[in-house]
Amino acid sequence: MELKIGVIGIGAMGRDHVERINERVNGANVTAISDINKDVATAYAKEINATFFENAEDLIASEDVDAVLVTSWDPTHEGYVLETIKHNKHVFCEKPLALESSGCTNIVNAEVEKNKRFVQVGFMRRYDRGYEEIKRELQTGSLGETLLVHCTHRNEYVDESYNTPMAVENTAVHEVDALRWLLEEDFVTAEVRLPKKQTTRTHPDLHDPQLILLETESGTVIDLEVFVNCQFGYDINCKVVCEQGEIGLTNPTYYSVKTERKDSTRVPSDWKERFISAYDRELQLWIDGVKQDHITGPSAWDGYMASVTTNACSEARDSGKIVDIKFESKPELYK
Amino acid sequence: MELKIGVIGIGAMGRDHVERINERVNGANVTAISDINKDVATAYAKEINATFFENAEDLIASEDVDAVLVTSWDPTHEGYVLETIKHNKHVFCEKPLALESSGCTNIVNAEVEKNKRFVQVGFMRRYDRGYEEIKRELQTGSLGETLLVHCTHRNEYVDESYNTPMAVENTAVHEVDALRWLLEEDFVTAEVRLPKKQTTRTHPDLHDPQLILLETESGTVIDLEVFVNCQFGYDINCKVVCEQGEIGLTNPTYYSVKTERKDSTRVPSDWKERFISAYDRELQLWIDGVKQDHITGPSAWDGYMASVTTNACSEARDSGKIVDIKFESKPELYK
Amino acid sequence: MELKIGVIGIGAMGRDHVERINERVNGANVTAISDINKDVATAYAKEINATFFENAEDLIASEDVDAVLVTSWDPTHEGYVLETIKHNKHVFCEKPLALESSGCTNIVNAEVEKNKRFVQVGFMRRYDRGYEEIKRELQTGSLGETLLVHCTHRNEYVDESYNTPMAVENTAVHEVDALRWLLEEDFVTAEVRLPKKQTTRTHPDLHDPQLILLETESGTVIDLEVFVNCQFGYDINCKVVCEQGEIGLTNPTYYSVKTERKDSTRVPSDWKERFISAYDRELQLWIDGVKQDHITGPSAWDGYMASVTTNACSEARDSGKIVDIKFESKPELYK
Amino acid sequence: MELKIGVIGIGAMGRDHVERINERVNGANVTAISDINKDVATAYAKEINATFFENAEDLIASEDVDAVLVTSWDPTHEGYVLETIKHNKHVFCEKPLALESSGCTNIVNAEVEKNKRFVQVGFMRRYDRGYEEIKRELQTGSLGETLLVHCTHRNEYVDESYNTPMAVENTAVHEVDALRWLLEEDFVTAEVRLPKKQTTRTHPDLHDPQLILLETESGTVIDLEVFVNCQFGYDINCKVVCEQGEIGLTNPTYYSVKTERKDSTRVPSDWKERFISAYDRELQLWIDGVKQDHITGPSAWDGYMASVTTNACSEARDSGKIVDIKFESKPELYK
Known part of the structure; x- marks a missing residue:
């Protein structure tokens, strides 16, 4: 069963991950994307055979999205991560997790409240x-x-x-x-x-x-x-x-x-x-972890x-x- | 669309490729296996959620198999490769392509007759x-x-x-x-x-x-x-x-x-x-090539x-x- | 013409230099030694065919000594170097040139007064x-x-x-x-x-x-x-x-x-x-420099x-x- | 006591050795040279403070020569080496020891007759x-x-x-x-x-x-x-x-x-x-060996x-x- 991934933000990093998921790693497909640049994103969605969501919150909520990848503008990271946690979905967020450490604390608290890890931060060196x-x-x-x-x-x-x-x-x-x-x-x-x-x-x-x-x-x-x-x-x-x-x-x-x-x-x-191999392994292991509902990569705490x-x-x-x-x-x- | 792969021969090399296809590379699944050791193969088929074929020829012919991977006993390579070509399916064969160069010639001739390359030989160093x-x-x-x-x-x-x-x-x-x-x-x-x-x-x-x-x-x-x-x-x-x-x-x-x-x-x-990365790339590019019906790896002629x-x-x-x-x-x- | 060297202090470093001068580098011989350990030094002087001086000042003044090498106990360096300058002879002194920077200043002043460099400090890394x-x-x-x-x-x-x-x-x-x-x-x-x-x-x-x-x-x-x-x-x-x-x-x-x-x-x-080659070159170039009455190695100022x-x-x-x-x-x- | 060396042939290699002996290694001086080019050699002899011999045989026989270094034209090696052995003097000969292996045999025989090694061949790799x-x-x-x-x-x-x-x-x-x-x-x-x-x-x-x-x-x-x-x-x-x-x-x-x-x-x-260090060590050890009348480097037999x-x-x-x-x-x- 292929994992359905929604990607928020399709700049260079976002597209790099889309390509990785769709062409190199195993077990997932990008089914949905969202981006503030509607025209570009619509065209790109068509190209990769995904659905475009004007509103990232809708992407997060969509039944066609199992897990979310946040590669949008840094100031939006915190909000999208919190929203994804709300939906009890796994979310991979490129660094920084939040602009301020207080934002990281908000995310940590959201996870602690649900007593479950949903967040992986994109520290690929590991x-x-x-x-x-x-x-x-x-x-x-x-x-x-x-x-x-x-x-x-x-x-x-x-x-x-x-x-x-x-x-x-x-x-x-x-x-x-x-x-x-x-x-x-x-x-x-x-x-x-x-x-x-x-x-x-x-x-x-x-x-x-x-x-x-x-x-x-x-x-x-x-x-x-x-x-x-x-x-x-x-x-x-x-x-x-x-x-x-x-x-x-x-x-x-x-x-x-x-x-x-x-x-x-x-x-x-x-x-x-x-570090291309590290990025590939990072995503492969994240996908494997999400499928087993057990992720082990860099956590919200590590982001904090x-x-x-x-x-x-x-x-x-x-x-x-x-x-x-x-x-x-x-x-x-x-x- | 995931490519459906049938694997003939599930010794160490065969299983290595199964794991590669099902867990690491993109775009394919092992849907069928065949092996002379029926008991072991049946159990393994169950484990990886594939169909077991007692007869390799049936695997090759199966509608549930898009392309074939031959990792069986060396003397059987030539026959399985020729059979796969007959069905106009792509076949990846571990070296040697045939025991004698005359066997390689048979395969080359079969391809030349159909005027199309179906065979890739497992020379992963490239x-x-x-x-x-x-x-x-x-x-x-x-x-x-x-x-x-x-x-x-x-x-x-x-x-x-x-x-x-x-x-x-x-x-x-x-x-x-x-x-x-x-x-x-x-x-x-x-x-x-x-x-x-x-x-x-x-x-x-x-x-x-x-x-x-x-x-x-x-x-x-x-x-x-x-x-x-x-x-x-x-x-x-x-x-x-x-x-x-x-x-x-x-x-x-x-x-x-x-x-x-x-x-x-x-x-x-x-x-x-x-050479693990070379094996992974070899299979990834073969799968990509098969999907486009255009393979570029080591050919039957290279095997010859x-x-x-x-x-x-x-x-x-x-x-x-x-x-x-x-x-x-x-x-x-x-x- | 072989340069006649007097060595003050024949501990490990001193003997190392004696061996270097007598057996490896060109153009000099150790003709005189002095050391506080009279017995050991007398025997060693005999072995290397040099004269033993009980009093280092006598060694410095001796007509059989063209230039002096100071490898004695650190606190004695300053005194022997100043004494050698007094005799207008070249002196190679292992680091430190003096215990305190004020001691180095004394040596610098002695050279400045004579408007000539006599001192080379044993910084062999150069x-x-x-x-x-x-x-x-x-x-x-x-x-x-x-x-x-x-x-x-x-x-x-x-x-x-x-x-x-x-x-x-x-x-x-x-x-x-x-x-x-x-x-x-x-x-x-x-x-x-x-x-x-x-x-x-x-x-x-x-x-x-x-x-x-x-x-x-x-x-x-x-x-x-x-x-x-x-x-x-x-x-x-x-x-x-x-x-x-x-x-x-x-x-x-x-x-x-x-x-x-x-x-x-x-x-x-x-x-x-x-660093054995560096030590050999250091001494060879010092000997060559002394013979031409023009030394270019680490100076008293560098020691300071x-x-x-x-x-x-x-x-x-x-x-x-x-x-x-x-x-x-x-x-x-x-x- | 400095060993007195006579050098036959003062081309690039010969001068390289002269410089080595006079300026870098310990225990020897070039006291005599011979070369077919009389004018150049006379001037060079003056420069390095050595005696020029028009006739290499006279150099070999001279009391002012303890040991001989042969760096002349290849066809002359055998003759000069044999002549030096005749005078019971040590001789260092650049390769080849002789043009033909029969020439090497002549030299070997000359040493065997005297039951003593006089010859070292210039194989510096050792x-x-x-x-x-x-x-x-x-x-x-x-x-x-x-x-x-x-x-x-x-x-x-x-x-x-x-x-x-x-x-x-x-x-x-x-x-x-x-x-x-x-x-x-x-x-x-x-x-x-x-x-x-x-x-x-x-x-x-x-x-x-x-x-x-x-x-x-x-x-x-x-x-x-x-x-x-x-x-x-x-x-x-x-x-x-x-x-x-x-x-x-x-x-x-x-x-x-x-x-x-x-x-x-x-x-x-x-x-x-x-290989400059190897050349330096080669000559140093040869000089040391000659002084002890016991050489251990590449022999006439090795040349053969x-x-x-x-x-x-x-x-x-x-x-x-x-x-x-x-x-x-x-x-x-x-x-």
Whole structure:
């Protein structure tokens, strides 16, 4: 039985997921779409043989929709997620879960009230084979306790609309979730260094690069370079320093070339090239989970924790100080 | 619309494909199975919600089967493939297409008569991202003409039933097809060296390792080490030496570890770990192709050419001489 | 003409240099030694066919000594260096040049007064082929301006006498000098983070690992992990992030092994294995320079700058604050 | 006491060694030179403060010469080596020891008669850290018996005077000696494949690339690609396949660069860049050995064995057949 998916928001990310569901992963079809751009969405609905809903609430309520995928404009996420929960349907929501951590709290409360998880947040790093293998190795305990983590999050370039706060909220948020999951710990302090020396490729509204320092409950310290105009490619690194050794993500490569006195491998151009398999697995496992009415991916609580952590980073950046990260106690549902 | 697949032969490989079709790839379901082991097959059919056919010919003819996947005992391949063609249905057949090259010729003739390709042979290397990227790079011409190729095909170990001829027929056959596809040329001579020095991990019926030398029409020479008890993992290498540089397959790795004075990455344990993505893509693209009634993967002709090449290798091994490889001229259908 | 070298202090480091001069590098011989341990030194002097001087000052003054190498107990460095300058002889002094930066100032003043450089400090990283090639690449300008530097300084283990301050003074001091030389800039601020999570391999007097953050005049930020009980080997990393790309030190390896599902290269066991060539080149070039009465290696001023920088790191560690680094203006002699 | 070295032949190689002896290694000086080009040699002798001998025999006989280094025109090697042995002096001779293997036999006989080794042949690969570490690893036995070896010997380009036979005699000869030393075995058969497909960068007198196959006494098979116009750099590879794993030479690298979507390390431009340390160690150890009147490097017998092996390769190339390698039994002196 194919799962019927309704997709709200058919921008680049939304269409990417539609294509994924309809052409690559198993067990689901996109049966309904909604978007504020009626003309484009109507045409697209026809193309993929889905129903167009002018009103997203109608899509959510529709009997032809088993589960909902929210890839709309960030400010609308919270409302659509809450609405879907109301209908007792599963919902996959791209980050951020809500604009403010208070919005995340609303969603958490809605789930807690129903005592059931409906929400999965689109933190796809957890589905990357590299992160998964590192987590498995750490769990064997053979390397001892984790002491430090060194990360980089580098994009080849960003457009003019990308500004200083986004380095935390849109970029570092991936490491924030991935490291919480990897280390199985929450963060307690945040510091952000804005180096005086910036790349000439940036613009007045964007401080680039930035250096973020996080500390976990047990005292592990993470340094994270965010550099979104690095020019040379999409370069995600994560090295976990343990008592007995270091384990690090490698950028998977498929071929190497020796020419002109260089021996080289490719650096990916963007997140799509680097993480496409992770996105595919993320959706496949979400669909499998929805069918069994039991989802295990990043939860509304994870969305909330990412939100309070990035909020603290922003405060640390603005104040130039080390900021304590405060959060509610975790409801039983998420333990 | 989900494609209805009938699977003949539900050994390890057959079940692997069933799982792939039903759980990972898009657009198809296994609706029918057949196997000589009736009890096991009946139970399995129930488990996956498919119909069991005692007679494979009935499965092939069934209206509930759109296309056929042949993963049965090698000697039965030819017959089932021919039968499927008779019904004008698409058939995916694991290697070998037939035991003898004359059997491959029969299949080629059946297709030529109908002037349509129905058959795809299970040479999955062509769907590996590494091979694909190397081919794309070679096609740009930036490295110039291909001069030499150095390959290894290493398995961690084989069981006692694996014997000397199988090193060519079951193992080297993968490189034979992959290199014909990569270089877009046929082979004209074969030589096989059986080194006096063998591993102590082998047994009397298996000469291990072996060194195979092939030469293409244009004069490119390939050396291929086949070593099926190498103990350390599944290790596929392919280095293409060109006029302007060398391009080689890398073993994709996802993490690295520094511990005990070693900096190491993982070597895969077996073909499943190394090539699982290639198998998934192979089936996905076959299903997509069948739906459009237009398949582009390894053809019956490729199966035939692999067969005449490995036959020549066997003769070269037995005679200790350099053997010429003879083959029919390629029918228009496959050009 | 062989240069006659007098060595003060024949502990491990001193003997290492004696062996280097007498057996590996060109153009010099150790003709005189002095050490507080008279018996051992007398025997050793005999063994290497040198004269033993009970009094280091006599060694410095001896006509049989052209230049002096100071590898004695740290607190004695300043005095011996000043004495050698008095005799207008060249002196190579292992780090630290003096215990306090004021001692370094005394030496700088002594040179400035004579308007000549006599002193070379034993910062051997500058002679490592990796650092040299990185500097040459940075100087071409093809990677643009330097923005960030990520470093690690890891030792397999240290003995019980190694304590928290030594992580800065004896260990990080190498990066302090190497990075000043590499970036051709001085440091202006220091911060030290002592992560709550420490390795269980440490002891009460040693906080391990530590994270040091330095900022240069132009605003480049450096993070440096010092981890001296990392267990897995001696692991020096230095990645320089520029506007157009990243350039990093590799640990030179000479062979790789595939066995037991691992593909591995060796991590050096200690600084001797990692930097032996750098030590050899350092001494060869110093000897060549002395013969031409023109030395170009790390100067007394570099020793002073390393001292004020590490002092600031220590203050930053103790205060938990970001500390400004203050230093005198550079005398003409060192420009 | 500095060893007094006389150098016969001051072409590029000769001057390279002069510089090495006078400026980098320990314990020797070039006191005498001889060369057929009198004017150039006289000037050079003056420059390096050595005596010029018009007659090489006079140089060999001179009391101001303790040991001789032969880097003259290949056809003169045998004569100068024999003359030096006559004077009971040590002689280092660049390859080839003699033009024909019969010439090598003359030298071997001269040593056997005096029952002492005087000759070291300039096979510097044995002094490369990579080869040394591989040999040490093989000797531990942890990888089991050696089964196969895959080698490449690639030069960026050669000049017009380089012809087909030189690929064996001047190029492959390095692997011939290095592998005899590494495997501690002699070769018994040789085969040479001249691929029809050649690089367009070659000329009518040079078949490029070539593929050489050697077999050792115990049955280990070696394949060696010689490709002297590979365009991309000097690329020496040697992978030893054993029962329990593979061990291979890595090209030592000192830095890596990520830029323009590539992560790359440097390929050396030539043998000087790749093997300079090996040349330095070779000469240092030879000087040390001469001083102790006990040399351990590649012997006249090794020169003889290299000669008979390359002769067999040449015969194999010309005949297109697998050729048996015949050699004398090894005199007691060399065991």
